[in-house]
Amino acid sequence: TEQGHILFLPGDGIGPEVMEEVKRVAGWFGARGLVFALDEDLVGGAAYDRHGVPLAPATLEKATTIGTVMFGAVGGPAYDDLPFEKRPERGLLALRKELGLFANLRPALVFPALAAASALKPELVEGLDIMIVRELTGGVYFGEPKEVTSLPDGQERAVDTQVYTTSEIERIARVGFELAQKRSNRVASAEKSNVMKSGILWKKTVQRIHDTEFAGVELAHVLADNCAMQLVRQPKQFDVIVTDNLFGDILSDVAAMLTGSLGMLPSASLGAPDQHGRRKAMYEPVHGSAPDIAGRGIANPLACISSFSMLLRYSFERGAEADMLDRAITRVLDEGYRTADIMQSGATRVSTSEMGSRILDAL
Amino acid sequence: TEQGHILFLPGDGIGPEVMEEVKRVAGWFGARGLVFALDEDLVGGAAYDRHGVPLAPATLEKATTIGTVMFGAVGGPAYDDLPFEKRPERGLLALRKELGLFANLRPALVFPALAAASALKPELVEGLDIMIVRELTGGVYFGEPKEVTSLPDGQERAVDTQVYTTSEIERIARVGFELAQKRSNRVASAEKSNVMKSGILWKKTVQRIHDTEFAGVELAHVLADNCAMQLVRQPKQFDVIVTDNLFGDILSDVAAMLTGSLGMLPSASLGAPDQHGRRKAMYEPVHGSAPDIAGRGIANPLACISSFSMLLRYSFERGAEADMLDRAITRVLDEGYRTADIMQSGATRVSTSEMGSRILDAL
Ligand SMILES: CC(C)[C@H](C(=O)O)[C@@H](O)C(=O)O
Ligand SMILES: CC(C)[C@H](C(=O)O)[C@@H](O)C(=O)O
Numbered sequence: 001t002e003q004g005h006i007l008f009l010p011g012d013g014i015g016p017e018v019m020e021e022v023k024r025v026a027g028w029f030g031a032r033g034l035v036f037a038l039d040e041d042l043v044g045g046a047a048y049d050r051h052g053v054p055l056a057p058a059t060l061e062k063a064t065t066i067g068t069v070m071f072g073a074v075g076g077p078a079y080d081d082l083p084f085e086k087r088p089e090r091g092l093l094a095l096r097k098e099l100g101l102f103a104n105l106r107p108a109l110v111f112p113a114l115a116a117a118s119a120l121k122p123e124l125v126e127g128l129d130i131m132i133v134r135e136l137t138g139g140v141y142f143g144e145p146k147e148v149t150s151l152p153d154g155q156e157r158a159v160d161t162q163v164y165t166t167s168e169i170e171r172i173a174r175v176g177f178e179l180a181q182k183r184s185n186r187v188a189s190a191e192k193s194n195v196m197k198s199g200i201l202w203k204k205t206v207q208r209i210h211d212t213e214f215a216g217v218e219l220a221h222v223l224a225d226n227c228a229m230q231l232v233r234q235p236k237q238f239d240v241i242v243t244d245n246l247f248g249d250i251l252s253d254v255a256a257m258l259t260g261s262l263g264m265l266p267s268a269s270l271g272a273p274d275q276h277g278r279r280k281a282m283y284e285p286v287h288g289s290a291p292d293i294a295g296r297g298i299a300n301p302l303a304c305i306s307s308f309s310m311l312l313r314y315s316f317e318r319g320a321e322a323d324m325l326d327r328a329i330t331r332v333l334d335e336g337y338r339t340a341d342i343m344q345s346g347a348t349r350v351s352t353s354e355m356g357s358r359i360l361d362a363l
Numbered sequence: 364t365e366q367g368h369i370l371f372l373p374g375d376g377i378g379p380e381v382m383e384e385v386k387r388v389a390g391w392f393g394a395r396g397l398v399f400a401l402d403e404d405l406v407g408g409a410a411y412d413r414h415g416v417p418l419a420p421a422t423l424e425k426a427t428t429i430g431t432v433m434f435g436a437v438g439g440p441a442y443d444d445l446p447f448e449k450r451p452e453r454g455l456l457a458l459r460k461e462l463g464l465f466a467n468l469r470p471a472l473v474f475p476a477l478a479a480a481s482a483l484k485p486e487l488v489e490g491l492d493i494m495i496v497r498e499l500t501g502g503v504y505f506g507e508p509k510e511v512t513s514l515p516d517g518q519e520r521a522v523d524t525q526v527y528t529t530s531e532i533e534r535i536a537r538v539g540f541e542l543a544q545k546r547s548n549r550v551a552s553a554e555k556s557n558v559m560k561s562g563i564l565w566k567k568t569v570q571r572i573h574d575t576e577f578a579g580v581e582l583a584h585v586l587a588d589n590c591a592m593q594l595v596r597q598p599k600q601f602d603v604i605v606t607d608n609l610f611g612d613i614l615s616d617v618a619a620m621l622t623g624s625l626g627m628l629p630s631a632s633l634g635a636p637d638q639h640g641r642r643k644a645m646y647e648p649v650h651g652s653a654p655d656i657a658g659r660g661i662a663n664p665l666a667c668i669s670s671f672s673m674l675l676r677y678s679f680e681r682g683a684e685a686d687m688l689d690r691a692i693t694r695v696l697d698e699g700y701r702t703a704d705i706m707q708s709g710a711t712r713v714s715t716s717e718m719g720s721r722i723l724d725a726l
Contacts, residue, residue, distance in 0.1 A: 089557050119483050119595050140503075140525060141558055148560050155529040158564035162503060162525065166518040192612075194452050195504055197511050201521035225612045229620040232482050232595065249555075249588045250613055257592040 004036055004316070007066040009043040009059070009095075012079075012088060013289025014299035014352075015072025021301035021356030022070060022308045028360055029312075029321060039066060043095070044074025044088035044289075054091030060098055068315045069095065069282040070308060073289035088289075096136050099280045101269035102168070103175040104134040104248065105310070106286060108235075108255035111264060113333040114342055118260030124235060130255050131183065131240045133176040134248025136269055138168045139198070141245045164198045164244065169205040171272065176242035177214035186218040186239035190227040190247055202244065224251065231255055256286050263287050263300040263341040264329075266307035268314050281315045283307040293340075297351045300339040302329055305359060328362035335362075367399055367679070370429040372406040372422070372458075375442075375451060376652025377662035378435025384664035384719030385433060385671045391723055392675075392684060402429060406458070407437025407451035407652075417454030423461055431678045432458065432645040433671060436652035451652075459499050462643045464632035465531070466538040467497040467611065468673070469649060471598075471618035474627060476696040477705055481623030483598070493601045493618050494546065496539040497611025499632055501531045502561070504608045527561045527607065532568040534635065539605035540577035549581040549602035553590040553610055565607065587614070594618055619649050626650050626663040626704040627692075629670035631677050644678045646670040656703075660714045663702040665692055668722060691725035698725075 006026070010019035023038070030036050041047075041059045048054050054074070063069050074088035084090070095101070110118065110128040118125045143161035151157055173189070180187045189206040193199035203221050210219045222230065224247040230237060231254050243251055256265050265287075271280035285303030293299055306329060313322035337358045338347040350358060369389070373382035386401070393399050404410075404422045411417050417437070426432050437451035447453070458464070473481065473491040481488045506524035514520055536552070543550045552569040556562035566584050573582045585593065587610040593600060594617050606614055619628050628650075634643035648666030656662055669692060676685035700721045701710040713721060 084560070084563060087557065093558070119487055119597075121482060121484060124482055143522070146560050148564055151528065156564055157526065157528045158559075158561040159506070160525040160559045160561050162523040163520065165514065165520045192609075194450065195456070195612075196521075196523045197447070197509050198521040198523050200447060201511055201519055225616040228591065228613045229616045229625075232617060232620045234482075246555075246609075247613075249558075250591045250610075253588040253592045254595060254617065257595045262592075 005066045005068060006036055006038055007063050007069045008038060008040040009069055010072040011043045011074040011289065012045040012076050013073055013291045013294040015289055017297065017299050017352050018301040018304040019072045021352060022304050024356050025305055025308055025359060028363055034321060043091045045076050045079045047091060048079060048086060054086060054088050055094045063095060063099060067280045068311065070311065071282050071284040072304065075289045076291040093141065095282060096269060097142060099282065100137060100271040101280060101282055102135060102137040103172055103270040104136040105268045106132040106134060106252040108132060108259050110259045111261050111330065111333055114261045117342060118258060120258055125258060128235055128259060130235065130238045131179055132248060132252040132255055133172065133179060133240060133242045134252055135172040135244045138164055139245035162198050164201055166205055169202050170209055173206045173209040173242060176240050177217050180217050180240040184239040188220045188222050188238055188241045190222050190224045190241055190243040190251060192224050194223060206242065227251060228254055231258060264302050264306065266303055266310050268310040270314060283311045297353065298340045299352050300341050301352050301355055324363065328359050331362045332358045368429045368431060369399055369401055370426055370432045371401060371403040372432055373435040374406050374437040374652065375408040375439050376436055376654045376657040378652055380660065380662050380715050381664040381667040382435045384715060385667050387719050388668055388671055388722060391726055397681065397684060406454045408439050408442045410454060411442060411449060417449060417451050418457045426458060426462060430643045431674065433674060434645050434647040435667065438652045439654040456504065458645060459632060460505060462645065463500060463634040464643060464645055465498060465500040466535055466633040467499040468631045469495040469497060469615040471495060471622050473622045474624050474693065474696055477624045480705065481621060483621055487598060488621060491598055491622060493598065494542055494603045495611060495615040495618055496535065496542060496603060496605045497615055498535040498607045501527055502608035525561050527564055529568055532565050533572055536569045536572040536605060539603050540580050543580050543603040547602040551583045551585050551601055551604045553585050553587045553604055553606040553614060555587050557586060569605065590614060591617055594621060627665050627669065629666055629673050631673040633677060646674045660716065661703045662715050663704050664715050664718055687726065691722050694725045695721045
């Protein structure tokens with residue numbers, strides 16, 4: 001991991017548009033002494049168009065060397081009928097796996113100015129601040145066998161395999177407990193230990209890490225189906241939720257949707273620290289490539305800019321600058337500037353690049 | 364499957380209490396010409412206490428012969444530390460699997476009198492009527508291997524296996540399409556075909572059954588994480604949702620919670636028709652055994668009574684009587700009677716057995 005070096009992978013759809021605004025923000029910090037070396041490459045459909053694969057080996061190598069990636073979004077209708085291994089999202093999954101980005105942090109945060117956009121009643125979401133910690137390199141996403149076979153009677157049989165080892169669970173549990181200590185000191189661990197053997201190992205391992213290393217953190221075990229329910233019923237009961245790759249995929253999307261700020265939410269995917277304490281990491285907005293609005297200059301760049309704030313915080317240890325950027329986002333929203341996706345009556349509608357400019361002004 | 368014969372398995376916690384009210388309702392119909400033979404046995408923790416297993420072989424045999432089961436709820440703190448194979452829910456899972464109950468129908472319905480109890484804004488849930496069709500005997504719940512093994516380095520490795528064959532997907536897809544034809548003619552099929560091979564087979568098979576047998580039904584494919592989001596964002600976009608065992612577990616809980624009527628919701632688990640057109644079936648409230656309020660006479664019996672209505676409809680082809688019972692439930696709610704779980708200001712609070720009496724009065 002090279003300090004101060006970032007690889008931009010804008011990807012498809014609105015990815016490149018929102019990434020432009022991140023580059024302007026990076027430039028702003030660059031002009032004020034925070035020097036970045038910036039690199040850029042293709043991923044997803046864009047990489048497929050050029051190289052016939054969603055992640056070229058040279059791109060992966062670059063990502064591995066540089067170690068810090070700003071990822072836009074991948075996918076689009078042009079790629080929907082590609083075979084499994086060529087689909088744009090395989091590029092994303094390969095980056096996660098090959099860079100060892102096992103810890104996916106997804107804050108679900110309600111911006112006061114946008115609380116009214118939630119599907120939930122205001123009193124349930126005002127001030128909501130959940131951190132979902134999703135295991136990202138294991139489970140059913142990567143377990144083998146993963147295959148479709150033909151049966152003698154002409155039928156097909158599809159198999160996916162959920163695998164977790166003790167150490168995979170230990171390290172993600174630690175990430176959850178450490179984050180909780182800096183927040184409200186509460187962890188909920190979600191699994192299906194009533195049905196899945198991996199759930200049993202998950203629950204037992206999280207409990208052991210708690211008892212031996214984080215006894216001061218409040219820990220609750222919750223079944224994943226109940227967790228989904230509770231997120232809708234009373235989301236503010238949660239602080240940090242630690243869960244596996246598949247449950248995390250669903251639970252983090254539910255939590256994100258609750259906030260009413262879906263187009264606003266960032267994520268960070270972190271690897272294990274190396275001997276110098278540096279970790280590989282990838283930062284990515286929670287939203288997708290939104291092909292329906294791509295190229296029209298109306299996409300909301302704030303999720304991607306907010307992901308850059310996570311980059312400053314987690315990869316460059318620039319917490320003060322990250323706070324500054326977060327405050328700029330809040331201020332611009334409070335001033336009533338809105339892209340189309342979060343437009344409210346009485347607010348001022350701005351384009352993607354105008355939103356970028358508003359952020360620079362607010363900084 | 365013996366016509367008119369029902370096996371009651373009240374189970375644990377509030378199961379026996381709410382089942383008492385179902386028996387009174389069955390008695391009411393019995394006195395009016397709809398003759399039932401009733402049988403009863405233990406399941407879950409109650410069976411464990413007596414037999415050392417959550418489902419005794421003799422009970423399973425009875426269930427298989429009788430073919431129609433009214434199930435209460437299982438589980439409680441006394442059984443939380445039992446080994447996996449002895450836990451109360453293994454009794455439930457064994458019944459589903461051994462009776463071949465592959466189609467789990469979970470209506471998510473908003474009762475007008477209770478719409479205000481939803482966590483969602485009223486306009487999003489008023490009139491909501493979704494039917495989740497969950498595959499119930501396959502997927503990660505039952506696939507092998509399912510095990511925890513010890514590794515040489517002292518670690519453990521847990522494996523669960525998601526398996527689906529073409530025919531398993533075909534039959535659940537047909538159930539979904541057939542139900543949609545009697546409803547709003549729309550099916551959403553939820554999977555993770557971007558990550559799971561079983562998702563690819565799922566999507567392809569549902570599409571084929573649609574094209575060859577149900578081309579008149581509107582079909583949409585939706586990724587399970589997006590489906591969970593959309594359920595929160597705009598639930599009324601859905602009519603029937605067809606999905607696998609694990610996604611169905613989570614999505615049906617989210618949908619149930621949206622209604623604000625969690626304690627009100629029934630479910631039916633159906634097998635394939637035999638040569639006489641009869642299918643084995645089990646009916647069960649969506650809520651659990653609620654050990655915290657068990658034995659206090661305050662549990663809400665309406666989900667269990669509503670499950671009995673599904674029994675009349677799906678096992679005894681008594682649609683008219685089922686409609687009658689459904690109307691009685693709506694009327695009692697409209698008249699303002701509420702158990703503690705759904706209590707609202709200005710309503711009349713009633714006990715479990717008083718609620719049963721109100722239903723009998725309304726019939
Ligand atoms: C695009 C897809 C493979 C991905 C996932 O399932 O992990 C996405 O849903 C996410 O959550 O980042
Ligand atoms: C009790 C448990 C095994 C069960 C399941 O996971 O299927 C429950 O959550 C349900 O949905 O009926």
